[in-house]
């Protein structure tokens with residue numbers, strides 16, 4: 348998989364590489380706490396700043412899978428656009444399949460302001476419930492190992 352990644356456009360995007368695993372923190376709504384976004388790769392071309400999230404997968408991603416998974420990147424875009432409102436942002440998934448001959452995909456994520464604002468609206472009742480003690484933590488070895496909230500999470504068991 349690493350060889351396939353290194354031989355692909357994902358490892359050397361067109362333009363200037365400006366960040367790897369960059370953390371952005373900021374508010375998406377006045378009634379929500381800060382969102383922490385960890386952006387795998389950021390690069391810049393003459394026209395745009397590109398944000399990419401890297402994924403491994405059993406199989407190639409379809410357009411439907413891109414749309415289904417896009418919320419995370421749409422929120423990252425909203426956060427980044429508030430920090431740099433004059434930047435034209437483009438979103439991408441980089442997908443590497445876990446196969447004997449891995450396939451590598453660079454997939455554009457369509458931007459959808461309507462969807463982004465619906466996701467933010469969905470976060471509001473969840474956050475309000477959490478403030479009253481309702482706990483939505485969903486521990487898993489993959490998520491918890493890199494979670495910045497381990498020290499404050501009642502569901503984290505190491």
Ligand code: SF4
Pocket residue numbers: 484485486487490491494495496497500501502503
């Ligand atoms: S440590 Fe807690 S908040 Fe973080 S991913 Fe695990 S369950 Fe979720």
